[in-house]
Amino acid sequence: MSNQKHGIPALVSLFIPGLGQLIKGDFIKGIMIWIFGGLAVIFLWWTVIVPLIIYIWNVYDAYNSN
Template sequence: MTASGQGSTGNVIAALCSFFIPGLGQLVQGRWIRAAVMFVLAGLLWLVLMGWVVHLWSIIDAAMYRAP
């Protein structure tokens, strides 16, 4: 799935995916490295109760992504 631009249906779906699992939206968009970074950072930071920061970053990043 490729998103055509910011606010597109693909980006909204990716943002919803990231809402449930950080990095899943980036994975849906085909951005494997960014997805892994988001998932690992959120997992590590949730251990010290700061994972919500990366979780929100993941959602916003997926929603605002512009395909090259």
């Protein structure tokens, strides 16, 4: 999957965090983003910073990871 385009997984991750990693074949990372991102939103809803950092990292990782 090294010839996989980077833009599509990043675009998909903008709407559904973790799905870009799943498209690229990194199943464990995609599932971990769902788990930790969901927990961060549930338990840290009062702060926007932590969920936002996880969200931005998710899109960045979907674009740049191999």
